[in-house]
Amino acid sequence: MKVATEMFVDRGYAATTLLDIAKVAGVATRTLYQHFGDKEAIFKEVVYARDVANVMPPEIEDGDDLALVLRKTADYSYEVALRPRSRELMRLMIAESARFPEMMSKITNTIFARFKANVADVFRKLNESGLIPDGDHDKSAEIFVDLLLGNRTTMIYFGWLSDKIPDEDTEAKLELFVRGRFGLDYPSKPAKSASKKAGTRAKSG
Known part of the structure; x- marks a missing residue:
């Protein structure tokens, strides 16, 4: 391969x-x-072989609050979408989509369906833990992914923006998501450090 x-x-x-x-x-x-x-x-x-199957979805641990879990999920989203090889393959599919539209569309939709399913599982676990209200968790995942990745990811794929996502941008989007989707206050600080990563950025490989 x-x-x-x-x-x-x-x-x-x-x-x-x-x-x-x-x-x-x-x-x-x-x-x-x-x-x-x-x-x-x-x-x-x-x-x-390079899509979400190779990136472990975030796990909810005892003591994790909503902000921490969402930060983990944001890091997961960026890693899936913005790893160097993911960017290369996405650029390739964009370039080939004019000649092979049906095939490239099917592959891309399959990748994002798997990805969003993993994010939806996070929201189901959050609901089971009492951290978010009942609702359509698949729709929550769709909104979350669209908000987190959206236009910036497209710009990164084309090489027009750096792949380093500012922490303040992520925080602003997470707060908007929590308030808009669930009507909840967004905690200003997590219960504990989300990871050893300083900022949300894609890993190499």
């Missing part, structure tokens, strides 16, 4: 062939096809 990933990113989807991947990987084309299928199947495997 590493060889295929690098070739798709460097050459683009259209310019990469199954034969090219097999040659660089040092395997027979037939072997590659038997294991993964055609080029489209390999591309999907490359993208899915």
